[in-house]
Amino acid sequence: MKLYTTAVAPNPRRVSIFLAEKGIDIPVEELNLGNLENLAPDFVAKNPMGRVPMLEMDDGTYLAESLAICRYFEEIQPEPPLFGVGAQNKAEVEMWNRRMEFEVLGMISQCFRNTHPYWEGKIPQVKEHGELCRTTVMQRMEWLDSELADREFIAGDCFTVADITAHTGFALGRIPKIRIAEDQKNLQRWYDDVAARPSVS
Amino acid sequence: MKLYTTAVAPNPRRVSIFLAEKGIDIPVEELNLGNLENLAPDFVAKNPMGRVPMLEMDDGTYLAESLAICRYFEEIQPEPPLFGVGAQNKAEVEMWNRRMEFEVLGMISQCFRNTHPYWEGKIPQVKEHGELCRTTVMQRMEWLDSELADREFIAGDCFTVADITAHTGFALGRIPKIRIAEDQKNLQRWYDDVAARPSVS
Numbered sequence: 001m002k003l004y005t006t007a008v009a010p011n012p013r014r015v016s017i018f019l020a021e022k023g024i025d026i027p028v029e030e031l032n033l034g035n036l037e038n039l040a041p042d043f044v045a046k047n048p049m050g051r052v053p054m055l056e057m058d059d060g061t062y063l064a065e066s067l068a069i070c071r072y073f074e075e076i077q078p079e080p081p082l083f084g085v086g087a088q089n090k091a092e093v094e095m096w097n098r099r100m101e102f103e104v105l106g107m108i109s110q111c112f113r114n115t116h117p118y119w120e121g122k123i124p125q126v127k128e129h130g131e132l133c134r135t136t137v138m139q140r141m142e143w144l145d146s147e148l149a150d151r152e153f154i155a156g157d158c159f160t161v162a163d164i165t166a167h168t169g170f171a172l173g174r175i176p177k178i179r180i181a182e183d184q185k186n187l188q189r190w191y192d193d194v195a196a197r198p199s200v201s
Numbered sequence: 202m203k204l205y206t207t208a209v210a211p212n213p214r215r216v217s218i219f220l221a222e223k224g225i226d227i228p229v230e231e232l233n234l235g236n237l238e239n240l241a242p243d244f245v246a247k248n249p250m251g252r253v254p255m256l257e258m259d260d261g262t263y264l265a266e267s268l269a270i271c272r273y274f275e276e277i278q279p280e281p282p283l284f285g286v287g288a289q290n291k292a293e294v295e296m297w298n299r300r301m302e303f304e305v306l307g308m309i310s311q312c313f314r315n316t317h318p319y320w321e322g323k324i325p326q327v328k329e330h331g332e333l334c335r336t337t338v339m340q341r342m343e344w345l346d347s348e349l350a351d352r353e354f355i356a357g358d359c360f361t362v363a364d365i366t367a368h369t370g371f372a373l374g375r376i377p378k379i380r381i382a383e384d385q386k387n388l389q390r391w392y393d394d395v396a397a398r399p400s401v402s
Binding site: 048049057061063064065067068069071072075076086087088090091092094095098099103124126128129132143147 | 262292293
């Protein structure tokens, strides 16, 4: 088994935090995305989306998509559980992870890609779309701050994959200047708690 | 248990197809989205995102997000399996469902919302963004057509949630005129096969 990944990008980071929380250590091959190694024909043959992370399985097949990779490791090593325990809690974690994926990480990523000079000339940028994403995520941060008033983590009292998704989003958000507001004390408390975990720091 | 839903919208449709495949019949309350019943304070108190479908659980809590609702029913009634069987196959289904979610249903939905007169004045439309999504999904359709040359369904030889996600996407695509091309015979064969299932037709 081997994980194709890169050091600094949100999705590779989600998988590396997940594996660290599980205490799983697997061989890694780093791709240089600056050199477009992820778009080289031999890599695209393995993952047609040309993205990392991607897991090479022992049977020679390839598994892409961060959350699919995380779920695979949850299945083969359930402890500590990061996708919930029991039917209802698993569904709640899924709900929260999806909210964090679409409303936080996704919006921040779209804002970054569509507004930041780093992407100029690399992808077609639509600044108006990026700014709408910024507005949406700032509304979501107000909501999240109120949600976190009476619980420790995004999906309840346990650290889960939803925290990994949200934290990765907010860490990325610093680049396009999406920052937790001073009066969002619950959100900031949660952010600092997660940042202090050995898997994240 | 009660499902808050609406008759014609992609995400409610995903859950209704999923439940029909499982042979699960639960009480339903239809919301009129045209009257913005989903944004009424009593509904937003249940789902802050103001979206259907949403499942009211027997303990009085609420579960939102289509895929979280589907996963809940997969857990309490595993047969027929729609999220895969065993660690590796479950992860493959997750990978394919996510690809269909982000690259097909998501792109088509963004194209529809940002380019179609139906949404004019209802949401801020960014036509350039919608057209970029159209271009992306049309590339993905070429790729999917080649993927489906040697297998029956999106994630392999079994019908799964990934087929539900993709089919719901392409059904929506007819509105912003995203159609399977005449030479995409594998994709069309798959689309027709899924459309003929009692759960979909």
